[in-house]
Amino acid sequence: MYKYIVFLGPPGSGKGTQAKKIAQKLGYFYFGTGDLMREEADNGTEMGKVFEETWKKGELVEDHLVIEFVNNKLKKIKQENIVFDGFPRSSEQVQYFKNHFDLNDVLAVNLEVPVEDLIKRLSIRLVCEKCDRIYKENNVQEKEVCPACNGHLIERDDDKPEILHERINVYREETKPLIDFFHKNGHILDIDGTFSIEEVEKNIWEKINAYK
Numbered sequence: 001m002y003k004y005i006v007f008l009g010p011p012g013s014g015k016g017t018q019a020k021k022i023a024q025k026l027g028y029f030y031f032g033t034g035d036l037m038r039e040e041a042d043n044g045t046e047m048g049k050v051f052e053e054t055w056k057k058g059e060l061v062e063d064h065l066v067i068e069f070v071n072n073k074l075k076k077i078k079q080e081n082i083v084f085d086g087f088p089r090s091s092e093q094v095q096y097f098k099n100h101f102d103l104n105d106v107l108a109v110n111l112e113v114p115v116e117d118l119i120k121r122l123s124i125r126l127v128c129e130k131c132d133r134i135y136k137e138n139n140v141q142e143k144e145v146c147p148a149c150n151g152h153l154i155e156r157d158d159d160k161p162e163i164l165h166e167r168i169n170v171y172r173e174e175t176k177p178l179i180d181f182f183h184k185n186g187h188i189l190d191i192d193g194t195f196s197i198e199e200v201e202k203n204i205w206e207k208i209n210a211y212k
Helices: 014-025 032-040 046-056 065-077 091-100 115-125 161-183 197-210
Strands: 004-008 029-032 082-085 106-112 125-128 134-136 188-192
Touching: 004 014, 004 161, 014 029, 014 082, 014 106, 014 197, 029 032, 029 065, 032 046, 032 065, 032 082, 046 065, 065 091, 091 161, 106 161, 106 197, 115 161, 161 188, 188 197
Parallel strands: 004 082, 004 106, 029 082, 106 188
Antiparallel strands: 125 134
């Protein structure tokens, strides 16, 4: 089994949900880069403020800042087996990855979803500002309260329609070389992410186990 599994996919592809599920099944540490960066922004640190301003523009945080942030977090957790969600996501970030990990121990999982489906998914989702759980609006009876923790449900600034297309375009431009890199090195699974959460999870799990 691979020591490191990297989940790739555009905003709204469900990679965060699937990465958490696979990490739990394998007993690996879930390294949710976006969650950790949002936590930094919520704490109001200088780096967190930079993150927040960048997201509001629909842009990706500069590579050197992401690498610095991830490097510091990895030093603190010191885990052997990790599922990465949201890192690496550019050529510069994968270079850091190459310098710190043996690529023979790395498997990438690439979730593929058409743009129109991504826009539809993101434009109707709400996020709990307390526990970060994600809900579709039509699945939540009380649109202001999280059923799990009673936190307030909000629409993220970077999920608003005027930002979504830019986020997806930026992702495609920045991440395509990374996907090509993993294809060239033969350690990537392309997964159709248009099915239900349960079906996608089953497909990923079966392919990971067959890919050992």
